Amino acid sequence: xxxxxxxxxxxxxxxxxxxxxxxxxxxxxxxxxxxxxxxxxxxxxxxxxxxxxxxxxxxxxxxxxxxxxxxxxxxxxxxxxxxxxxxxxxxxxxxxxxxxxxxxxxxxxxxxxxxxxxxxxxxxxxxxxxxxxxxxxxxxxxxxxxxxxxxxxxxxxxxxxxxxxxxxxxxxxxxxxxxxxxxxxxxxxxxxxxxxxxxxxxxxxxxxxxxxxxxxxxxxxx
Amino acid sequence: xxxxxxxxxxxxxxxxxxxxxxxxxxxxxxxxxxxxxxxxxxxxxxxxxxxxxxxxxxxxxxxxxxxxxxxxxxxxxxxxxxxxxxxxxxxxxxxxxxxxxxxxxxxxxxxxxxxxxxxxxxxxxxxxxxxxxxxxxxxxxxxxxxxxxxxxxxxxxxxxxxxxxxxxxxxxxxxxxxxxxxxxxxxxxxxxxxxxxxxxxxxxxxxxxxxxxxxxxxxxxxxxxxxxxxxxxxxxxxxxxxxxxxxxxxxxxxxxxxxxxxxxxxxxxxxxxxxxxxxxxxxxxxxxxxxxxxxxxxxxxxxxxxxxxxxxxxxxxxxxxxxxxxxxxxxxxxxxxxxxxxxxxxxxxxxxxxxxxxxxxxxxxxxxxxxxxxxxxxxxxxxxxxxxxxxxxxxxxxxxxxxxxxxxxxxxxxxxxxxxxxxxxxxxxxxxxxxxxxxxxxxxxxxxxxxxxxxxxxxxxxxxxxxxxxxxxxx
Amino acid sequence: xxxxxxxxxxxxxxxxxxxxxxxxxxxxxxxxxxxxxxxxxxxxxxxxxxxxxxxxxxxxxxxxxxxxxxxxxxxxxxxxxxxxxxxxxxxxxxxxxxxx
Amino acid sequence: xxxxxxxxxxxxxxxxxxxxxxxxxxxxxxxxxxxxxxxxxxxxxxxxxxxxxxxxxxxxxxxxxxxxxxxxxxxxxxxxxxxxx
Numbered sequence: 001x002x003x004x005x006x007x008x009x010x011x012x013x014x015x016x017x018x019x020x021x022x023x024x025x026x027x028x029x030x031x032x033x034x035x036x037x038x039x040x041x042x043x044x045x046x047x048x049x050x051x052x053x054x055x056x057x058x059x060x061x062x063x064x065x066x067x068x069x070x071x072x073x074x075x076x077x078x079x080x081x082x083x084x085x086x087x088x089x090x091x092x093x094x095x096x097x098x099x100x101x102x103x104x105x106x107x108x109x110x111x112x113x114x115x116x117x118x119x120x121x122x123x124x125x126x127x128x129x130x131x132x133x134x135x136x137x138x139x140x141x142x143x144x145x146x147x148x149x150x151x152x153x154x155x156x157x158x159x160x161x162x163x164x165x166x167x168x169x170x171x172x173x174x175x176x177x178x179x180x181x182x183x184x185x186x187x188x189x190x191x192x193x194x195x196x197x198x199x200x201x202x203x204x205x206x207x208x209x210x211x212x213x214x215x216x217x218x219x220x221x222x
Numbered sequence: 223x224x225x226x227x228x229x230x231x232x233x234x235x236x237x238x239x240x241x242x243x244x245x246x247x248x249x250x251x252x253x254x255x256x257x258x259x260x261x262x263x264x265x266x267x268x269x270x271x272x273x274x275x276x277x278x279x280x281x282x283x284x285x286x287x288x289x290x291x292x293x294x295x296x297x298x299x300x301x302x303x304x305x306x307x308x309x310x311x312x313x314x315x316x317x318x319x320x321x322x323x324x325x326x327x328x329x330x331x332x333x334x335x336x337x338x339x340x341x342x343x344x345x346x347x348x349x350x351x352x353x354x355x356x357x358x359x360x361x362x363x364x365x366x367x368x369x370x371x372x373x374x375x376x377x378x379x380x381x382x383x384x385x386x387x388x389x390x391x392x393x394x395x396x397x398x399x400x401x402x403x404x405x406x407x408x409x410x411x412x413x414x415x416x417x418x419x420x421x422x423x424x425x426x427x428x429x430x431x432x433x434x435x436x437x438x439x440x441x442x443x444x445x446x447x448x449x450x451x452x453x454x455x456x457x458x459x460x461x462x463x464x465x466x467x468x469x470x471x472x473x474x475x476x477x478x479x480x481x482x483x484x485x486x487x488x489x490x491x492x493x494x495x496x497x498x499x500x501x502x503x504x505x506x507x508x509x510x511x512x513x514x515x516x517x518x519x520x521x522x523x524x525x526x527x528x529x530x531x532x533x534x535x536x537x538x539x540x541x542x543x544x545x546x547x548x549x550x551x552x553x554x555x556x557x558x559x560x561x562x563x564x565x566x567x568x569x570x571x572x573x574x575x576x577x578x579x580x581x582x583x584x585x586x587x588x589x590x591x592x593x594x595x596x597x598x599x600x601x602x603x604x605x606x607x608x609x610x611x612x613x614x615x616x617x618x619x620x621x622x623x624x625x626x627x628x629x630x631x632x633x634x635x636x637x638x639x640x641x642x643x644x645x646x647x648x649x650x651x652x653x654x655x656x657x658x659x660x661x662x663x664x665x666x667x668x669x670x671x672x673x674x675x676x677x678x679x680x681x682x683x684x685x686x687x688x689x690x691x692x693x694x695x696x697x
Numbered sequence: 698x699x700x701x702x703x704x705x706x707x708x709x710x711x712x713x714x715x716x717x718x719x720x721x722x723x724x725x726x727x728x729x730x731x732x733x734x735x736x737x738x739x740x741x742x743x744x745x746x747x748x749x750x751x752x753x754x755x756x757x758x759x760x761x762x763x764x765x766x767x768x769x770x771x772x773x774x775x776x777x778x779x780x781x782x783x784x785x786x787x788x789x790x791x792x793x794x795x796x797x
Numbered sequence: 798x799x800x801x802x803x804x805x806x807x808x809x810x811x812x813x814x815x816x817x818x819x820x821x822x823x824x825x826x827x828x829x830x831x832x833x834x835x836x837x838x839x840x841x842x843x844x845x846x847x848x849x850x851x852x853x854x855x856x857x858x859x860x861x862x863x864x865x866x867x868x869x870x871x872x873x874x875x876x877x878x879x880x881x882x
């Protein structure tokens with residue numbers, strides 16, 4: 001009886017909250033500030049031709065800098081929680097799947113490079129490219145070609161941190177000329193491409209790492 | 223060129239990354255050196271604010287609302303000084319604490335660097351969405367630090383903490399989404415003149431969601447459930463960082479948002495927040511009186527002391543008394559609680575036990591550490607000349623000015639309860655130890671850092687005027 | 698009624714569903730799912746509401762890209778902790794007893 | 798009502814339905830699969846909202862990586878439980 005009552009109360013509360021939210025949104029007048037116009041007006045000085053990339057890496061690039069920090073932090077947390085120093089040997093996958101993975105992985109790297117390059121003028125960019133790289137690594141891992149992770153060595157750590165570090169160095173260096181991440185318009189495009197290239201590699205490694213560091217204990221009974 | 227606003231964020235990010243590159247467990251000396259520099263930067267910034275008032279730094283050179291601004295005023299400058307001033311001694315402490323290479327140290331320095339960068343970025347942020355990212359930075363770093371010990375209890379505490387932090391963030395984010403929908407901007411500076419008491423319903427809901435999310439992160443009663451296991455179960459330096467600084471960050475945000483942007487709406491919730499504060503004082507103190515674990519006692523004391531911060535809201539007025547009281551309480555409690563967790567960590571290492579019972583005899587063996595604990599306790603009780611005394615005095619003065627007598631009773635009762643749980647520890651420490659009880663020597667640097675932090679919380683009351691003039695400078 | 702508004706409304710309902718789930722559901726993997734649903738709801742409101750009059754707005758779109766990355770980072774950390782807890786204790790929920 | 802609006806309504810309903818099933822299904826493996834379906838529907842929604850960047854990220858990260866992480870976790874928990882029996 002009580003659980004039924006509780007359930008009814010929860011459903012009622014949730015429905016009224018969601019309902020109030022929807023009505024409040026329908027009731028909103030048009031906002032006073034119109035940022036898309038400001039984005040449009042400053043596109044020429046942003047160094048890229050795609051508005052979302054301009055917001056992500058120029059107008060609100062500082063958010064993105066901190067966000068890459070969050071991603072690195074999550075990997076640190078995952079590594080800190082794991083206890084094992086050496087990963088288990090990869091389980092051999094089926095030959096057909098391995099063949100598929102060996103063919104698909106280089107293709108995925110090509111797609112990543114394309115997405116990175118395309119991001120300046122159309123949808124795409126470091127995050128999507130990094131995600132594709134990460135997916136390629138996961139695929140190689142699932143087919144038993146790439147081993148899981150233990151504690152990462154120096155070279156891997158450098159790869160993981162490189163994107164963030166490049167971003168940080170650019171931010172700090174530009175501070176000397178006025179403000180954090182204030183690109184000179186003439187060099188904005190090149191600097192953004194440099195940051196994005198670093199991010200693609202590091203994001204790919206981090207996203208892959210989230211999976212590879214986590215999955216190392218799958219099915220083990222140590 | 224060397225704007226301290228920017229370097230207070232970039233520098234900890236640099237050393238956090240460098241500590242990661244150096245490898246597991248490394249980076250202690252780097253962190254301490256960098257923290258020294260950060261202390262200098264924070265002090266320089268405070269001096270700038272006293273001389274020149276509040277100012278902003280336009281990241282990317284665009285300026286709000288298109289770009290993101292960083293802003294510093296009296297309140298944020300104070301919080302920045304407090305953060306670096308607590309983090310530096312705790313880093314010295316942690317270096318000795320983790321000298322044996324416990325598993326928790328593997329990622330301690332890099333996680334701490336990210337945590338401090340997140341805190342500094344949060345105090346300097348002036349953009350609702352940017353604040354969301356800094357909240358995540360702080361939250362994930364704190365959870366990682368709690369979990370790094372790796373025991374089942376710590377992992378469970380970290381998970382509980384993570385869910386609270388994540389749900390709090392998403393509630394906050396939905397609030398931001400509604401604000402952007404209503405006003406088309408997330409810059410605090412642009413928003414401030416747009417929000418008034420005739421705000422549409424969506425803005426009210428947004429306010430409620432952001433407030434609820436931040437309360438969950440501040441662990442104010444009844445959202446305190448995650449705090450005691452997380453703060454009580456983590457290694458001592460981590461508990462100290464979390465209790466002294468991390469919960470203050472979300473409180474700071476509630477205070478700042480209700481002062482700067484949502485002032486026309488904030489008054490409606492003020493009394494309710496004050497009542498929750500009173501309930502937190504009662505419940506946290508009661509649990510601190512009951513627990514048998516010394517670290518849980520200190521953690522529950524944090525639940526109670528956070529209550530004082532929320533007593534500020536019903537008393538906020540143009541005279542600024544309540545604001546001063548709240549800031550003073552945040553600073554005094556930060557220093558005192560860092561000292562207390564540091565002292566308890568020393569006592570636990572020395573006796574090898576985590577219960578109050580195990581403390582028998584430490585008065586004779588570790589007088590300095592016990593003295594530090596006692597001094598910090600005096601601040602929590604609110605006896606003169608401590609910072610806690612000044613905070614409570616200002617709070618009582620504010621309550622009397624507005625004729626709200628009820629809050630005076632709460633403040634005095636809270637002080638008595640704090641005395642009761644602090645004396646539980648002191649009385650036990652002065653008992654004679656069983657002859658066969660083991661005792662491990664502890665590095666002196668750990669004892670001294672606890673003592674320095676406790677002394678600072680004690681002498682803070684004498685510097686009240688200077689601190690309050692800084693608070694007034696930017697606002 | 699525009700497409701943006703429809704998805705903003707759906708987002709509001711998803712957020713509520715996820716919130717109820719996170720609070721009421723015990724098993725950790727499900728709570729993580731509920732958190733993700735909640736987050737997706739907030740993202741939909743952010744973009745949908747901003748674009749309720751049609752016309753793309755790159756600012757909230759960039760914010761959601763940031764949010765998606767933060768969400769996957771949080772999810773990975775939560776899964777790591779949940780798996781660790783399971784390996785140490787065999788439990789798939791948080792019990793009330795590990796508090797003190 | 799135009800067809801595009803009808804499609805949006807249908808898609809929103811599908812989103813809500815898949816989210817509901819994800820949270821209500823008793824079997825955790827099925828719940829993870831349903832979550833991936835939810836992510837793919839969300840990808841469509843982003844495309845409808847003229848946000849191809851988010852659609853790409855949602856497909857790769859939201860549905861893809863998160864889904865893989867979830868399935869892997871379900872597998873690990875099951876394997877451990879089975880071997881403990």
